[in-house]
Structures are given as structure tokens and as C-alpha cells.
Amino acid sequence: MSLKIFRQTLLDRWKSISLLTVLFFVYMAYFTSVYPSTASLSEANINEMLNNPAIKLLLGNLQFDNSFESYLSTKALMFAGLILGGFTAWLTAGFLSGEIDHKTIDILLAQPVRRGRIVLARYAALVLVIAVIMLAALAGLLVAVLALDIETSVPWLAYAMGYMGLMTLSFGAIALFVSACMSDGRRAALTSLGILVVMYFMETLGSVVDLLGPIRYLSLFHYARYNAMLMSKTLSLTDIGVMLAVAIVFVALAACMFRRRDIHVA
Secondary structure: HHHHHHHHHHHOOOOHHHHHHHHHHHHHHHHHHHHHOOOOOHHHHHHHHOOOOOOOOHHHHOEEEEEOHHHHHHHHHHHHHHHHHHHHHHHHHHHHHHHHOOOOOHHHOOOOOHHHHHHHHHHHHHHHHEEEHHHHHHHHHHHHHHHHOOOOOHHHHHHHHHHHHHHHHHHHHHHHHHHOOOOOOHHHHHHHHHHHHHHHHHHHHHHHHHHHHHHHHHHHHOOOHHHHHHOOOOOOOOHHHHHHHHHHHHHHHHHHHHHOOOOOOO
């Protein structure tokens, strides 16, 4: 029966999921196709711009070396993570609190499935959605790379997409916990979106202001460092482990909270 909830979750939101999948394919293909026209830009000028205090507050400490990987991490991936995180905040808000808000929670709870399994089925649907979107983004990236004959490492591009997907799923677990705690879908979405934005600036501000450095460890963006990973060609198992741990802990908390709370539909 939890499989039925899994399928219904995807069917109820297939239009928005399909739209974002197509948009991410186009987004990555577009940014890749623009690269040849920017490859001749001076590395010194771009690094000078990235060292501007205002830019640092927005993007954090980034390095640029005119390589495609550096271009991709500074131009596309940083904001793609925010866009995907915003979609995840909206999507997960409807998983639990949205059902209460729209007074359809009684239909969901009438299913012969434990509440904890409902949460797990919803999160499993999110895992599939993010995986499909990341594959579409990688496909758009590869299509443009092959069409323009851009020299790059395909496995490392795939790792970057995987990092983004894992970070999004970690944030999705946090957003699911928020949804399990609230009865207003819109408020849950805004709260989750606020957490995402705060974590982003915790990373950028913490990388610029030494005094705020420790707060970076509370941000998921600190563990999905596309720029450093693509430029140094190194994977951090610690970063992967932290993001996996966050996902597991908050899904468990969401299941526990949703199972224990009293739900009343007016």
C-alpha cells in the first residue's frame, strides 16, 4: 500500500516535475553553450571580480582558472542548487502539511499504512524526482559538451551532479521534517525556503568573515563544494557522509513527528 502512495505522489505532481526536468536540461545546455564565448575572458579580471567584497558576500570564496569545470561551478551549479532547493521546499510542503492545509489528510490517513511509512513513501518519491532531474541536467550538459567539442572530464561532471542531488535530498529531509511539524503548507514551504537561504549565506559569509567561520559547518552548502571538487578533481567522503547523515536523521525525525502528532481537520 505504501507503493500506492509512492505512485500517487508522483502522479499528483507530474506536471511540475516534468516542467522542472525540462528546464534543468535547458538550463545546463544553455550555460554550457555560452562557455566558448567566455573562454577568452581574462582569468585575472574574473578573479579580481570574484575578490570584490560584495561579490564575495554573494558567492563566497571562489577560484577561477578559465577551465570549463571552473566556469561551470561559478556560473551554473551554485544557483542551480538554490533553484532546485526552492522547488524541493515547495514540493515537500505539500507532502504532509499541504495535505492538512487542503483538508485531504483524512483520505491519506485512511489508507491501511502506518504514518511512518507514509513519510518514507513520500521521501522515496522525492529521491526519484531529484534523480530524474539530475540525470536530465547531466544530459543537457553532455549534449552541449559533445556538440561544441568542449574538453572536460565526464565522470567529474557526473560527480558534480551527484553532489547537487545529494545536497538537495539532505535539504529535502529537513523540509520534510518542517512539513511534518506544521499544518499550513504555505508556511511550511516558506519556512523551508528561509532555512535554505540562511544556509546559503551562512556558507558565503562564513567563508569571507573569519569570525563567522564556524557557522559554515551548519550549512549544507559547505558540504557540496562544486568549485573545489571540480578544480581539484577530489571527492570528499566526509562531505558525502555528512549529507547522508543529515538526510537519514531528518527523515527519521519527520516520521517520528508525523506519527506522534495529533492531526485535526476542521
